[in-house]
Amino acid sequence: MRTFRDSLRIGLMVGISGGAPSVEHDIRLGDIIMRAVELYDDPQYLVYLQEAIGKNKWTRNTFSRPDVDTDRLFKIEYEHPENEASCDQYGKTREAIHKDTGALCFEMEAAGLMADFPCLVVQGICDYADSHKNKQWQGYAALAAAAFTKELLGYVPKGISQESLVADMCSLLEDIKEDQRKAFDQRESHHREKMERVLTEDQRRCHQAFKTSTYEKFKNINPNCVEGTCEWVLNSPEYLQCGKSVLAKSLIDSVFRASDPNVSIVYFFFKDNDEQNNLATTLCAVLYQLFSLQPQLLRHVLPFWERNKEKI
Template sequence: MDLAVRFAVMLGSRILVPAASFYETEVAPKVLKQFLESDVADLFRFVGSGSSLAEFSFEKIEQYRPGSPQHTIYSASPEQLVGWQQRTRSATKDIAAGWRERIASEATLLDFRRARPQAMTDGEFERAWLDVPERLGQEAFIVPHVLERLPVDPRNISTQNRLHRIVNREYFASYAKDFGAAVFQNMSVLGGDVVPSGRRHDDIDFGSLVKVCRASGILKRIRGCHVQELESLCFEQTFQEAFAMSQTGGYVQGSNDRSPSPMRVDLAILTALPKEREAVEAVFGTGHPFRVDGDPHIYKMIDFEIQGTVKKVVVAVLSEMGNVRAGVTGTDLLRSFSPSMVLMVGIAGGCPNPSHFSEHVRLGDVVVARSVLEYDHVKRLSDGTVEFRDSPQRLSYTIAQIVAALRSERTGFDTGWIASRDLALRHFNIDPENLPPDILYGADGIQLQHPSDTRRVLSPSIVHWGRIGAGDSLLKDPVFRDQLRDEHSVMAVEMESAGIRDAAWSRSCEVGVIRGIVDYCDAHKDDNWHIIAAVSAAAVARLLFETLAKADS
């Protein structure tokens, strides 16, 4: 909860604290103490019924029995630490209304029906639940009071937790609606439920924000800095970019924003390096510079003809490598053009497997991602072991279908991409019949032989369908490379695909990752295969796009 408050200080103009939550729980005062005793305290307001805390306390005393912790707290005239704001709605009435609506739902009662006493009919059981608001009278609508009036075992933890979810949902909704307040969504502490909001278009996806801030490296600073530094930290570019990436699509529903509709394109391609963008243009055709109002990037727009129909292909290049930059640029790309599919196209390090020829990756090969693993999203344990926190996520179902149609038992994959590659290589004065040597070394530095593979008879370079690993560090460690290969079935390693994966997922856009193998992630890395690998990836991207376009025509 401390992190949520820190984000609120960085992003909010006012932070509303229900007085009942602060004075009736142990957690709230512990979490908020450092904020309320600092220079950021003026952001906070206690809210409750009554024109002051004294009036609020007087009303609360009537809702709790003498001797209860709450009655004792309010009888002692609690200290008001920050400003006060009176509310107009009644949380008790709002919870009661929400309770009746939820209990009237058959699905809700089914969750509790297993706890029904055998001597009680379903009708009697339902009536007991619906009567709770009336039977509470003037008492506070809190779970301990509710349990006393229900025919269930009050000691059952599962029942308690489910009741807390019902009551808390209506409680938060009452305050949010009263003040037109935005809320954090996607918080695991609340079970991941969508929280009712008073300003849906300003809600913040907490889970996504945490993930992107962690990937960008700024999360540790946010957690560890003094609370007075938070307001300035929010203006740093790293946080601004992380926030922009994390809030794509999000929980905006029913917004009155009437911003211009994005330009429609048939395909968006994202590259990490200028050479990769050049490779795409060599394969698809030269594009012209293109800008969109409100978007800081300069794109290349290509008119690409397929069977007499011109398709619009927009190409973007990152200003820097890395997952965060890919996510930010990808977010802007998707917002400006709203493509039905986006492809990350470029180079990657390969994870060779000479002991298994069918999984062996060589220089100049291309890996089309079946899934992406963010391999540096980890938990480091006290015993030195590392747990991967990112689960490999499958990418585009459409691309999976195209790959299935193009795979071949004899050649591994349709060789139609080779002609496009060879033509583009000549554009760079590279002879496709005289490529650089492909020398493989083991983790011990000893040169290894490539296994024989009949799929390479027609062309020494082939296309693989497998997992790609994405991290924020350039990998030149063959031991770790082999660990990723053996433990996680990773075939290629790069630095951007997790970012574009998350950006595309948040906007419900089909996403694919296509990587040409440029080195083996070891000390023998050089640039001899750079253009070759980039052009090869672009050529496979063209084949996939052409296949899809022809199938749709």
């Protein structure tokens, strides 16, 4: 965007995802999902696909289409053999989401990307969004999506001049997020002023001693969820195993706080760096937030702070 600010008009997000087959949509492994498209004349992407596969031994081993016998769609109620984890909930969740939304596939990265960079998503189906995952179809599915995208790009010039500049769309999204940040900052400022009126100087200094990290920054670097997404999560047993940052940020900023303003919501986003991957830092951040929301709890920690001050 910095280089082609005045000419970049579309973005493509090409990858793999889990399919949601149904009576209406007979989705199979290796298929390609897009919202709506019709390629005219004779499609060439199958030619591109075979050319890429046949380049050398490595491409044949990595990207060849697996045997059709490995394309297995298990019944929703199917359970793993004894002594292995049950999978009965996964297929049911896929079916429930498909029924509610009409989703054809499940993909995580695009959900975050769309909040900052509007783009067209092209996905190759590598599994059926249940617990019977394997990597056998990933190579072929990724190459199929890439080959299809290559052909799609041949049609782009016909209507590209009518598209808005990506920079303009992103600027609009930034304005919306800035308004959200200002509203949040205003609430935080009001809360700080309220705390300053009720806390003693020692209580304020004690409270501030726990502010050892910029924990808010590591939440806010995650994009906001796209409207209509992340709503299923509270009804899903799989959320406990998910841990995705966009979902977590959505729950913190919107869902939990909106559901019960009297509940204290505290958080910490672990990151692979010295600042956000430390147990003491985690505990300090959690306690700092808890004391911010419930300052009456500071009386329990004040004696320890008086002995240790900032080294607490």
